[in-house]
Amino acid sequence: MLKRFGVEFIQESVEFDEEKIAAKSPKSFVYQATLGKYEANYKHFGIEELPLLVADTVVTSGGLILRKARCVDEARNILLTQSGNTTSIITCMIYHSEKLKLVDISYTDYIFDTFEEKELERYLQSGEWRGKAGACMVEGFCKKYIKEVRGYESTAMGLCVEKLLPFLRS
Numbered sequence: 769m770l771k772r773f774g775v776e777f778i779q780e781s782v783e784f785d786e787e788k789i790a791a792k793s794p795k796s797f798v799y800q801a802t803l804g805k806y807e808a809n810y811k812h813f814g815i816e817e818l819p820l821l822v823a824d825t826v827v828t829s830g831g832l833i834l835r836k837a838r839c840v841d842e843a844r845n846i847l848l849t850q851s852g853n854t855t856s857i858i859t860c861m862i863y864h865s866e867k868l869k870l871v872d873i874s875y876t877d878y879i880f881d882t883f884e885e886k887e888l889e890r891y892l893q894s895g896e897w898r899g900k901a902g903a904c905m906v907e908g909f910c911k912k913y914i915k916e917v918r919g920y921e922s923t924a925m926g927l928c929v930e931k932l933l934p935f936l937r938s
Contacts, residue, residue: 769922769925769926769927769929770927770929773929773933775929775933775936777821778818780813781805781809782805782808782809782811782812782813783808784801784804784805784808786801786804786824789801789804791833794826794828794833794856794858795858795873797826797833798824798825798826798858798859798860798873799860799873801824801826801860802822802823802824802860802861802862803862805822805824806820806822806862806864809822810864815864815865815866816866819863819864819865819866820862820863820864820865821861821862821863821864821927821932822861822862823859823860823861823862823926823927824859824860824926825857825858825859825860825901825923825924825926826857826858826901827855827856827857827858827901827902828855828856828857828858829849829850829853829854829855829856829902830849830853832849834846834849834850834855834901834902834903835901836898836899836900836901836903837897837898837903840892840893842903843892843897843898843903844888844892846902846903847883847888847891847892847897847903847904848883848888850880850883850902850904850910851880851882851883851888851913852880852881852882852883853879853880854877854878854879854880855877855878855880855902856875856876856877856878857875857876857877857878857902857906857923857924858873858874858875858923859873859874859876859923859924859926859927859928860872860873860874861874861927861928861931861932863932863935863936868935870932870935872928872931872932874919874920874923874928874931875919875923876917876918876919876920876921876923876924877916877917877918877919878906878910878914878916878917878924879914879915879916879917879918880910880913880914880915881913881914881915882913883913887909891904891909896908896909897909906921906924907925
C-alpha cells in the first residue's frame with residue numbers, strides 16, 4: 769500500500785505475541801498490540817537511521833473482537849456476526865522519526881447486506897478465510913455485500929495512509 773502512494777520503505781519486524789493482551793474493547797486491544805509491536809521494534813531497530821512505522825488492525829462487529837478463525841465453524845460464526853450488520857475495522861499506527869512521533873487510531877465501518885447462505889458455505893469450504901481477521905477481506909468474499917463504507921479503505925487494509933502522508937512529506 770505504501771508503494772502505491774510512492775513511499776519507499778524497508779519491511780522488517782520483530783515478533784510480538786498478541787495473545788498475552790487482555791483488553792475488553794477493540795480500541796484498547798489494537799492500541800496495546802501496536803504499542804507492544806512498536807516497543808519491540810524500537811528496542812531492536814531504533815530510529816537513528818530510518819523512521820519506524822508500526823501498525824495493527826482489529827475487526828469488530830456486535831461488540832466482539834473478531835480474531836482469526838481457527839476452524840470452519842468458528843469462521844462461520846464470525847461471518848454470521850457480520851452478516852447484515854456493521855463491521856468496524858480499527859487500525860492503530862505509530863510513526864516515529866527523529867522529529868516526530870505520531871500515534872493514530874482510525875476506524876472504517878462497513879455496512880454489510882445479509883450474506884447468502886450458499887455463497888457463505890462455498891467461501892468457507894474454499895479455505896480463503898484462513899489467516900484473516902474477521903475471516904474475510906473486504907476486497908474478497910465480503911465485497912459484493914458492502915452496502916456502505918464510512919472511512920478510508922486504506923484503514924481496512926491495515927494502515928491509514930491518508931493520515932500518514934502529510935507527516936512523511938513535511
